[in-house]
Amino acid sequence: MGTPSVLWSIANKCFTVGLITVTVSDRFASLVSVRGASMSPTFNPKTNTLLGSLSDDYVLVEKFCLKKYKFSHGDVIVFCSPYDHKEKHVKRIVGLPGEWVRTHYDVVKVPEGHCWVEGDNSASSMDSRSFGPVPLGLVNGRVTHILWPPHRVGSIDRKIIQHRVSPS
């Protein structure tokens, strides 16, 4: 007699919590784990301590930037890979639409509606140097804070690389 109504209320609560979680993570902010060393030393720096190398960094990704799609140089963004929509990458914006970016052999113009992203660890990073400029529509959010591990909790600074970018 009591069990179906208890089950129903539990299911109801789970459904509500699920709805609210999905809405908040789509519209406000979400938690993302960063894998790989392409953004060392900002995320996942190689450390010798046990705690440092135990788990990946967890970062806070804010979604307010998706209303106007206005980004600045040095923003760290999460975006879907142009070659596999199920994979997500975390990289830093180096070039905004309309700017010229200097790569190894060439100077590339970033087309309208796209951005040039690069990882902080240039040696081991798959970024715009391999797959070209990324359409801004693929961006999922902007990383603002590191939330784990506890000794590196803090906000992310905008790192602007000199002498790589010239304005339009």
Added chain:
Amino acid sequence: MRQWRSIAKEAVARASIVVKFLCFLHVTDSYLLSFSHVLGPSMLPTLNITGDVVLVEHLSHRTGKVGSGDLVLVRSPLDPRKTLTKRIVAMEDDKVTFSLDPTRNYSSRSLVVPKGHVWIQGDNLYASRDSRHFGPVPYGLIQGKVFLRVSCAILIAFGFVGKIDLRYLYLLELVIEETC
């Protein structure tokens, strides 16, 4: 004191109902079905130049079930704040042959659509800015699949089929056949 507490409790209960409803609306709108108003000449004769209200479903593109011939809503690669409505002509690894200027028959190019991208074109090749101009579009930019034009449903529901102009019947057939 007790009165304030009960008022506060009731206010929180009412607010939580509103919050739940808004979250439900957001989830339905982003992950299930939504309405969209599309206009422009690039999809004539399938869609009207003056605007059509269409029903868009957001499940197919997440499960990878979107394919060639589907009408899709795509975030523009030139301006992420705009959404385009175009037809998928080719999926990844397909070969596409197209001409930038359909009024001249002798200029055409071919290319293979790269991995993870799709080739979109408007039905009205003479007045459409699509993959022929900005190249193949990453699959991640697809927002949803158009499967119903609301005006069709309303017309059928009210049984006005007998009174419609023959031109509208042709459009109805075209949309049903191309979206099935």
